[in-house]
Every structure is written in structure tokens, then in C-alpha cells.
Amino acid sequence: MQQRTQTTQGNDGLFAVGSPVTHWSVQTSNPVQYEIRACENLLDPENLTILEDAADGGRRRRFVVTDRVVDSLYGERIRAYFGHHDVEHRVLVLEDGETHKSMDAVLRVTAALDAFGVDRRREPVIAIGGGVLMDIVGFAASLYRRSTPFIRIPTTLIGLVDAGVGAKTGVNHNGHKNRLGTYFPADRTLLDRSFLATLDARHISNGLSEILKIALIKDARLFDLLEQHGADLLRTKLQSPASMGPTPADVPVDQRLAARGLHLDPATEVVERAIQGMLEELQPNLWEKVLERVVDYGHTFSPTIEMHALPELLHGEAVAVDMALTTVMAERRGLVSAYQRDRVLRVMERLGLPTWHPLCTSELLVEALHDTVRHRDGKQRLPLPVGIGSAVFVNDVTEAELGAAAEALGLVSSGAAR
Ligand SMILES: NC(=O)c1ccc[n+]([C@@H]2O[C@H](COP(=O)([O-])OP(=O)(O)OC[C@H]3O[C@@H](n4cnc5c(N)ncnc54)[C@H](O)[C@@H]3O)[C@@H](O)[C@H]2O)c1
Ligand SMILES: O=C(CO)[C@@H](O)[C@H](O)[C@H](O)[C@H](O)COP(=O)(O)O
């Protein structure tokens, strides 16, 4: 730390006592390291992964948060798991869904943490659920005693490939999406794809939307996989290797893969590429100092659309509508060909995603852009696709362009894309 005082000569190198302006400049760094690990059978009592970091010197206690739906499906196994390991535990069950992603829910968690008397460092809070649940619990953990470690166990596809792997927590506030939140990555995220088996198709589609986002802005191979296997991935809920199709079961898995020239089955490759692509973007810019973020693709108009449509549109569905609109804008600017545009819209439909919504009026889109410009510090910084698998940022979108793109989207999404 340096103490500097201003001198009459303005000589920056001099220290003087008693001059009128004194300031201290503090510099420190806070290295961040967190782990994301693919696992199987996490809730099997013989699997110790969840308790691996139990550095609690014999005082084994865990505070678990989940939501109503996850509790109804997995609550018994969760309690049995901790019971089997003789871990004193409390399971807090929150309401599920976007409408409950609020500060009230965060404060419910912090109050329950207080009542449980969670230790400050050695009893990581465990969040088991989707993106909503993890965003709430992460926010609560970041606030409680200014930071309490937590572990994420995502149970939805959005949770696995997006909300579970980054650093953001948050809740909706004042009618705005994620208006309150923190940057607070979990110490560990444990990915067990078998949770997806109980998700309904709509929520699989919801997660595929965020995967498609990564494909469109940076991974053409991922797009090809979605185009080729999207319908299958949806049907099989990304459970592998069952998703490899109707080849005879007595043919070994690797032979079936080799026959298709693949190293990984499509579900595994799709999930791994999506996470890898996301982390490549997040790691160098985890605190979002740079506001030109390609992973913001699909998140310019969608926050406003999602909040206005609540609870009708899921997060990934609103993102899909935004991506459809911006794909059309990109085509109108000559960044994407008409053929590529139609391919994208067709893949969206194949993935069970909407490509249009009645809220796509030029008034609402202008309002949405205005809000996003404030979020992006005064500039549009709007990512637009360039072909398939690349993106560019633009700052010159006009109200007229938005209106024309919305109109064109209404036409193509009911015509050429089918
Ligand atoms: N923090 C981030 O970086 C980040 C990134 C992307 C998305 N998000 C947020 O994530 C949220 C969307 O996530 P989501 O779609 O997972 O929402 P969600 O948590 O509401 O889950 C969707 C529904 O699925 C149910 N569910 C969860 N697991 C299940 C399972 N295994 N089987 C059956 N049902 C199950 C939930 O109870 C809920 O009803 C949005 O609020 C979005 O803003 C955050
Ligand atoms: O930043 C991430 C994940 O950390 C993106 O993948 C994700 O889609 C984000 O939710 C959007 O970028 C929106 O972010 P924000 O407006 O809530 O800050």
C-alpha cells in the first residue's frame, strides 16, 4: 500500500505530511479457482464425491437446498445419502420456477442458514436443482457472512451447461431479470447427467437453447451435431449411450461409435463442447470487466421478453426468440446467408424451441434494447452471428431496423423455416 500526498509542485514522487489532499491506494488480488466435474451416480450412498471436501474434523453437518419438484423426485434419496454417511443435515425446500427467483427466497435461505448455525468455512452449502435454485442459493451463500462456500449439483440442462459452470448468482428485482446478484462461483460443481432423465421435454429444449447459443457464436461443429442429432437428444434427454440410435444392443458401444466415426456419443460431445465453449469465454473475463461478451448472444432482448411473458416463456425459450430475431437481423445485414438463417430456424424448431413470440413488437424491442444498453454501459455491444459459429459486435441498430427485422421474422418463422 502506498500513501501519497499532493504537493504544491505536483511532484508525484514526493511524500509530504499535512498537505491538503491525502489518499491511500490499496491493491490486492483474489485468485479464484473452482472445479467442475462430470460424475455418475452422485446420490448412490457408496459414492463419496459429494462429501469429498469434508474437512470438518468429525463434525459432519450439511445444509442442503433444493426445490419442491426436485425434492419430490430425489428428496428421499438425498436424505438417505446423508443419513447413510451419518451427516447431520437439514434440507430446505424452496418453491420452484422463475416467479420465485426473488430476494425473498434468498432471505429464506440466509435465515435458515442462521438457524442451522452453519460454520463459516468448513460446511459448504449444497444446492441441488436447476438454474433458478442455484442462482438463489449462490446469491445467499455470497451474502451470508459475506461469503460461505457452496457446492452446485445441477439437475436441469441449463444448470449443467450454463448456470452451474459460471460465476454469476442473482434474482429478479423490480420486474427486471437478474437485477440483483453477485459474482460468486461455487467451489465445486458436480455434473450428473442422469438427473435429466426426469426432466420433461420442454425443459430439455430450454437447455438446448443455451447450447445452441454457444454453437452459433463459436462452434460450428456443435451446430452440426445439433442439426444432426437434435431430435434424438431431445427424445433421449441426453442420456448416453442410449441416444446413439437403434443399432443392435449386442454390438459394443465403442464399435457403434467407431462405425459412425465418432469418439464420443453425441450427447456427451454436445454437453462437453457446450461447457468447454462457455468456459473458454468466461475464464478470461469472469468478472465481466469487458462488456463485449459473445455469451450474451440471445440475451439482449430476451431479458425483457422473458419478464413480460412470465411465466409463459422459459428462460431458454426467450433466448431462442432473441436468437431467431438476431439471426434475421444478421441475414438482413448480409452477415448470414438466407440459407444459413433457415438452417438455424429449422434447428430451433427441431429442438422444440419457439422462433417467434407476439411480444416481438418494435415498441417492446426498443424498450429492451434501451435497458440492455444501460446494462452494457451505454453501448449496444450487440453480438450478431457471422455465418454459423462466429460473431461480431454492433452498436448501430436503429428502431427502424428492429421493426423491419421483427416483421421479417414473423414471415420467415411461419414460412421458410418449416
Ligand atoms: N447464473 C448464470 O450464469 C445463469 C446462466 C444461465 C441461466 N441462468 C438462470 O437459470 C434459470 C433457468 O434455469 P432452469 O431452466 O434450470 O430453471 P429452474 O431451476 O426453474 O428449473 C426448471 C424446472 O425444472 C424442475 N426440475 C429441476 N430439476 C429437475 C429434474 N431433474 N427433473 C424434473 N424436474 C426438474 C424445477 O423444479 C423447475 O420447475 C434462469 O433464471 C436463468 O436466468 C443463470
Ligand atoms: O454469463 C453467462 C453465464 O455465466 C451467460 O451464459 C448467460 O447467458 C447470462 O445469463 C447472460 O449473459 C445474461 O447475463 P446478465 O444480464 O444476467 O448479467
Ligand SMILES: [Zn+2]
Ligand atoms: Zn441465459
